[in-house]
Amino acid sequence: MALDGFDLCIKSGALTALLGPSGCGKTTALRVMAGFERPDGGEVLVGERVVASQAAWVPPEKRRVGMVFQDWALFPHLDVMGNVAFGLPKGEHRRVREVLEMVRLDRFAERMPHELSGGQQQRVALARALAPRPAVVLLDEPFSNLDASLRARLRAEVKQVLKAAEATAVFVTHDQEEALAIGDQLAVMSEGRILQTGAPHDVYGRPASRFVAELVGEANFLPGVVRSGRAHTAVGAVEAQGHCDGDVVVMVRPETVSLESGDGTGRIVDAEFYGHDQLVRARLEDGSSLDVRLLGPRPDLAIGSCVRVRLTAAPQLFDA
Numbered sequence: 001m002a003l004d005g006f007d008l009c010i011k012s013g014a015l016t017a018l019l020g021p022s023g024c025g026k027t028t029a030l031r032v033m034a035g036f037e038r039p040d041g042g043e044v045l046v047g048e049r050v051v052a053s054q055a056a057w058v059p060p061e062k063r064r065v066g067m068v069f070q071d072w073a074l075f076p077h078l079d080v081m082g083n084v085a086f087g088l089p090k091g092e093h094r095r096v097r098e099v100l101e102m103v104r105l106d107r108f109a110e111r112m113p114h115e116l117s118g119g120q121q122q123r124v125a126l127a128r129a130l131a132p133r134p135a136v137v138l139l140d141e142p143f144s145n146l147d148a149s150l151r152a153r154l155r156a157e158v159k160q161v162l163k164a165a166e167a168t169a170v171f172v173t174h175d176q177e178e179a180l181a182i183g184d185q186l187a188v189m190s191e192g193r194i195l196q197t198g199a200p201h202d203v204y205g206r207p208a209s210r211f212v213a214e215l216v217g218e219a220n221f222l223p224g225v226v227r228s229g230r231a232h233t234a235v236g237a238v239e240a241q242g243h244c245d246g247d248v249v250v251m252v253r254p255e256t257v258s259l260e261s262g263d264g265t266g267r268i269v270d271a272e273f274y275g276h277d278q279l280v281r282a283r284l285e286d287g288s289s290l291d292v293r294l295l296g297p298r299p300d301l302a303i304g305s306c307v308r309v310r311l312t313a314a315p316q317l318f319d320a
Contacts, residue, residue: 017183
């Protein structure tokens with residue numbers, strides 16, 4: 001996917017998660033930042049320095065940009081120390097030891113890549129990217145080759161390492177959970193351009209469009225009709241300031257719904273129990289469904305039960 005009006009400012013010292021569906025141009029954007037691809041127009045700046053424009057071009061090795069690839073790209077013939085030292089001036093053993101301690105791999109300095117676990121190989125790749133003290137670290141879906149349980153643990157470790165190094169970093173992912181968990185700043189991308197940027201909780205809470213709302217977390221979308229400043233839906237009327245009378249779509253996050261057993265506006269048709277919480281689906285009187293995230297077991301909300309539905313937070317409205 002080519003970039004089209006792509007515009008992103010990375011905050012110094014922050015971790016920016018670049019989130020978007022597969023094929024939207026995320027990796028292309030990273031390759032342009034790194035200098036592996038030359039843009040047809042626009043500018044790329046690292047700090048105040050222009051590294052790519054119509055008049056200037058700085059090659060990748062001189063941009064002070066570190067890269068962690070999707071497959072980690074370790075050199076199989078070099079041990080851990082050799083991989084981390086690659087590209088550093090000779091005699092920088094102290095720096096190599098320093099970053100290996102940072103990623104807690106100093107005991108594995110003489111191991112070969114094939115002797116390491118997937119998580120350890122990923123940390124070697126991160127250490128190699130940090131070793132030259134880059135101005136920016138770019139990470140291209142670095143956890144995609146790991147199983148789910150290891151991904152959750154490792155992303156917390158990587159975030160801790162990047163924070164300890166006071167690194168400015170861009171983390172590309174198509175996983176909404178990863179983006180929300182790891183980023184100080186979240187940038188949502190589609191079809192080669194940035195749709196919205198902001199703190200993760202702001203983007204999640206106030207998405208700029210239905211597309212962003214669907215990409216960033218779970219969401220219900222209910223039909224509504226605005227009359228005199230109120231949107232009327234199957235779960236009641238809500239404020240609709242700024243919307244003209246007519247049809248709208250009402251976005252409701254699953255955790256902003258309360259269910260109580262008894263005669264009401266819905267009936268439980270499905271439930272998925274996860275231990276610490278559960279996802280319950282209620283069928284509303286107009287035939288639409290509503291997914292609700294509830295903490296812990298709720299034996300009073302068995303499948304088939306009638307329920308009263310109440311919104312615990314103001315929903316967001318989009319034009320129909």
